[in-house]
């Protein structure tokens with residue numbers, strides 16, 4: 080596995096003495112799990128002010144009434160703080176639990192019976208008998224499990240983990256058991272360590288095979304009846320932006336969840352597949368193909384994988400998500416902050432490394448559910464993330480995506496490899512199907528991608544599917560192979576059965592022009608242009624978030640102000656203006672700063688307002704450059720504007736550059752509204768003497784600096800898809816009911 084490189088130019092350890100400078104914008108997103116620790120509106124407001132981007136309510140634990148209140152409180156907090164926050168519901172799904180006595184406390188949160196201790200070497204019986212009183216667990220000797228077929232799953236020698244829900248598996252509230260016998264309704268185990276068990280106890284049955292999947296998996300439904308009921312009730316009252324789909328095992332799980340959400344009117348809700356078991360890794364390609372994003376559930380995953388593989392797993396999964404531009408969140412980062420106001424060094428380093436790996440965000444569990452320091456946790460993670468973002472290797476990331484695009488283009492050519500045919504038959508546009516092992520299909524052959532016939536070089540090939548559409552992701556299988564080529568050279572490792580590896584790649588792969596969709600080409604060009612001119616901000620117009628996500632995919636070093644322009648939709652009965660959920664859904668993608676725009680007639684009025692707002696919150700300063708990406712009908716456009724000398728809006732001087740926007744400039748050239756320059760060049764290739772912009776502003780503090788290579792001659796501006804009209808006659812959505820969003 081080849082980790083990303085991060086070159087620390089001008090490495091200077093005295094920098095630890097310099098306080099953080101620049102805007103406090105954090106690109107990495109933080110989502111919390113709401114529990115008694117943070118349900119108060121004031122606490123939520125503080126968290127929102129300190130960088131909270133999303134709130135998750137977790138159906139695994141806590142009564143529905145509590146979760147309803149959490150979502151109501153969040154609405155109040157959003158209004159009070161004028162910050163957007165996305166909402167997420169996590170399912171109970173296939174979770175196994177120990178039955179315990181419980182009562183509801185005054186705050187509406189369940190309180191369990193006393194904690195109990197288990198000592199290493201002690202016999203512990205997990206029983207499926209329904210008549211065993213839950214209080215039997217008080218001694219730790221007999222633990223009744225909620226799943227009646229547990230005895231069919233357990234085999235002598237298996238490892239079973241019992242621990243407090245959302246603990247890390249490496250603390251005193253974690254118990255490891257070895258199965259020594261199965262007798263009737265009882266699974267007899269020996270404790271491997273001392274533990275004090277408390278609260279909600281979940282059970283994890285670790286995979287016994289060292290190769291594939293040998294365990295019989297529990298046959299609990301993906302969505303329990305309780306999940307379904309709760310989702311229906313919550314959806315009537317709240318807009319749920321994301322479903323966090325627990326124990327996703329294969330692509331079909333995501334499709335099943337999608338069908339259910341559609342059936343209850345939650346088609347706008349996006350699905351984040353939680354990878355919690357080895358099975359989900361073996362089927363990862365298919366899952367990624369179907370899901371709108373991924374949650375790497377490191378607590379449970381860490382129980383099913385040996386520790387030495389966890390870094391590899393994390394890096395591989397993050398890289399694969401980055402490759403297709405789908406958001407990826409990571410759990411279990413600062414467990415010690417449940418009880419202490421500071422993380423350990425290892426935890427702080429872990430957060431930074433996750434950011435360097437390329438995650439979009441962090442999903443907090445116990446730290447905010449029941450921890451003592453919910454606000455401090457958010458603040459700490461955001462400041463660690465900001466520091467890491469400053470040294471993130473944007474250049475490598477960008478170039479890597481471009482290289483992969485080249486490779487994918489090349490791979491579209493050859494005939495499919497033997498055995499690589501989809502069991503489901505050719506999929507539209509060469510879509511990736513299930514990974515090596517479908518559920519219960521052990522030791523299966525590689526089922527990777529359809530071959531050449533399916534991969535069409537047209538705009539339907541779009542690497543971001545999460546923007547509402549649930550179409551297939553044809554690029555992944557091919558691109559994943561490429562990724563494996565990068566990663567396998569070093570160690571020959573890849574996730575077993577991911578379908579990566581053995582890619583027939585050659586140097587010839589780089590002889591092709593990169594092939595990406597028009598929209599992605601524009602998005603990536605905007606990132607490159609922003610870097611080249613040292614822009615402080617990228618502004619993207621979007622309806623669904625798709626364009627913004629494509630820009631985010633290329634991980635620019637500056638924030639991406641995402642103007643979500645509301646649009647009218649009809650359900651055949653009535654018209655309504657939609658945009659709020661798209662805006663909130665942008666909140667889990669790295670660097671996106673969504674703002675719900677008031678429908679504006681046309682032209683640069685909205686942009687002007689955006690620049691004013693950006694200036695007000697310190698994202699831009701006088702004379703800074705701003706790169707703007709927009710689509711007007713079928714015309715794509717990238718333009719570069721400058722902030723005026725007062726920081727009060729766009730520099731109005733319309734001086735047309737006498738040179739290519741990527742060409743030679745003289746120091747006194749006015750850079751404002753260079754889109755005009757772009758228009759001037761339309762149809763006429765601009766001069767080719769390129770040296771790039773001289774930004775009038777101070778160089779960015781990012782030590783990576785402007786490292787994108789020489790610009791291809793006006794890739795954007797001479798594109799046939801370049802906008803025919805900068806201020807054209809597009810129809811803005813009818814201004815009914817949409818309120819300007821808050822930053």
Ligand SMILES: Nc1ncnc2c1ncn2[C@@H]1O[C@H](COP(=O)(O)OP(=O)(O)O)[C@@H](O)[C@H]1O
Pocket residue numbers: 620621622623624625626627644679680681682683684685686709710711712809810811
């Ligand atoms: N200057 C502008 N003022 C107001 N609305 C704009 C402006 N420029 C573009 N838009 C609107 O923003 C929309 C962006 O949506 P779209 O390009 O479909 O993005 P996505 O595919 O990301 O949802 C355009 O369709 C256009 O109607």
Ligand SMILES: C=C(OP(=O)(O)O)C(=O)O
Pocket residue numbers: 169245246355375376377378379380410411442443444
């Ligand atoms: C189950 C979760 O995470 P983990 O597996 O990391 O405990 C979760 O956060 O919902």
